[in-house]
């Protein structure tokens with residue numbers, strides 16, 4: 008019976024973060040819809056960020072109330088208006104169906120940061136494994152090994 012050669016364990020890079028491990032100052036962004044955005048934790052157990060408006064909204068829903076509550080009825084009414092020769096209904100119908108075909112949600116969008124409102128950060132990110140670290144909700148994360156180092160408290 009031949010024994011399979013045991014491969015040596017993969018050498019994990021040793022994480023030695025260098026630099027300032029204090030958290031970054033909060034940044035503000037603006038969406039193309041004009042809403043001001045900030046970062047919040049994406050979920051209780053998800054170490055990632057989500058963009059929300061200052062009132063905590065992740066997306067904007069500008070659809071008519073009936074379209075949100077009863078889409079089938081809303082579309083049926085729109086088709087009836089088109090059949091009756093309503094040009095505005097026909098226009099709306101083509102806009103909305105085009106958006107649906109393209110995979111978008113008509114009248115609804117997730118806020119996305121277009122521009123940063125706050126001035127550029129003066130604090131350079133710490134480095135680990137020769138990469139700038141990522142400021143995750145739990146702390147500075149190494150981009151190579153994904154190890155997270157808690158933020159050091161800010162003093163002064």
Ligand SMILES: [Zn+2]
Nearest residue numbers: 022135136149
């Ligand atoms: Zn590292």
Ligand SMILES: [Zn+2]
Nearest residue numbers: 038040118119
């Ligand atoms: Zn928006």
